Amino acid sequence: MQLVRSVLYLPASNPRAIEKARGLNADAVILDLEDAVAPDMKAEARAAAVAALTEGGFRSRLGVRVNGLDTAWGAEDLAALSDLQPDFVVAPKIESPEAVREVAGRLPAGVAVWIMVETPLSVLRLDQIAGAGAPLEALMLGINDFGERMNLILGQDREPLKPWLATVVAAARGHGLLAIDGVVNATGDMDRLEAECRQGRAFGFDGKSLIHPDQIAAANAAFSPSAEEVAKAREVVAAFATADAEGKGAIRVGYRMVERLHLDAAHRLLARHAAASTPPPDAPI
Ligand SMILES: CC(C)(COP(=O)(O)OP(=O)(O)OC[C@H]1O[C@@H](n2cnc3c(N)ncnc32)[C@H](O)[C@@H]1OP(=O)(O)O)[C@@H](O)C(=O)NCCC(=O)NCCSC(=O)C[C@H](O)C(=O)O
Numbered sequence: 001m002q003l004v005r006s007v008l009y010l011p012a013s014n015p016r017a018i019e020k021a022r023g024l025n026a027d028a029v030i031l032d033l034e035d036a037v038a039p040d041m042k043a044e045a046r047a048a049a050v051a052a053l054t055e056g057g058f059r060s061r062l063g064v065r066v067n068g069l070d071t072a073w074g075a076e077d078l079a080a081l082s083d084l085q086p087d088f089v090v091a092p093k094i095e096s097p098e099a100v101r102e103v104a105g106r107l108p109a110g111v112a113v114w115i116m117v118e119t120p121l122s123v124l125r126l127d128q129i130a131g132a133g134a135p136l137e138a139l140m141l142g143i144n145d146f147g148e149r150m151n152l153i154l155g156q157d158r159e160p161l162k163p164w165l166a167t168v169v170a171a172a173r174g175h176g177l178l179a180i181d182g183v184v185n186a187t188g189d190m191d192r193l194e195a196e197c198r199q200g201r202a203f204g205f206d207g208k209s210l211i212h213p214d215q216i217a218a219a220n221a222a223f224s225p226s227a228e229e230v231a232k233a234r235e236v237v238a239a240f241a242t243a244d245a246e247g248k249g250a251i252r253v254g255y256r257m258v259e260r261l262h263l264d265a266a267h268r269l270l271a272r273h274a275a276a277s278t279p280p281p282d283a284p285i
């Protein structure tokens with residue numbers, strides 16, 4: 001099972017951040033070539049990303065966010081990755097299924113595509129985009145771009161964003177993809193981060209986009225099954241394993257009615273718990 005509880009961006013133009021990221025416990029790390037990199041640093045950042053992928057040594061799944069193919073850098077970014085094997089490539093500002101396939105077609109086999117959902121047209125066309133097919137693996141909400149383009153005023157409750165949080169998760173679930181919530185820019189505000197993680201989890205997201213190492217622990221905790229959830233799931237599995245439950249679609253567990261769909265959900269939760277309880281491998285030497 002692939003966990004994406006914590007997905008950490010870093011500017012590929014920042015060598016110190018690349019070095020630091022090798023030892024971090026984020027489920028995924030994204031070497032950013034797009035908005036975190038100034039135009040005059042694009043070539044240097046691309047070369048640094050290629051070097052980081054070649055050297056390896058990360059404990060996390062490793063991806064690269066390329067520039068859009070409608071920019072001066074996108075085609076070269078993808079060409080630079082053509083002989084490499086990142087776990088995934090993140091394509092920004094995607095507004096059509098053709099745009100997903102255009103990126104995928106320029107990548108080596110086995111590299112997954114994650115896309116940024118961060119423009120008004122991307123959310124309006126999300127069903128078609130999310131149905132683009134393999135190797136599309138994840139939808140990432142880009143709150144900074146989306147908020148700006150929509151003129152949203154976002155407080156801690158993210159009220160104006162709620163329809164779009166649900167839209168992204170529905171598209172991901174409908175097409176068997178991962179759903180990753182957007183960033184909290186206020187890196188020092190842990191209360192806000194924890195509140196957004198709880199909210200994202202409640203909306204059904206699999207994880208959170210992050211911009212600072214200090215944000216990783218909160219996201220890993222929030223998107224891992226809690227002890228109470230694990231206990232309840234084990235109770236459901238045990239109840240369906242009894243002779244009494246044989247041939248029944250619905251049974252009583254304590255004072256709850258549970259159906260076989262809850263049994264399936266309990267198995268999925270326990271698989272996530274097992275994956276979350278497995279310590280990350282040490283970085284290769
Ligand atoms: C936000 C930052 C610019 C803050 O940088 P800084 O003030 O240098 O942070 P610290 O001094 O607190 O850093 C402490 C140490 O941690 C390392 N560090 C910092 N950030 C990262 C990181 N992201 N990954 C790895 N390591 C990191 C520092 O090097 C320090 O190390 P040490 O020297 O050993 O003490 C900075 O955090 C940053 O650049 N963050 C990432 C910004 C980014 O990638 N943005 C793009 C994605 S966000 C986005 O826009 C999504 C989407 O597109 C949308 O539209 O919403």
Ligand SMILES: [Mg+2]
Nearest residue numbers: 118142144145
């Ligand atoms: Mg963006």
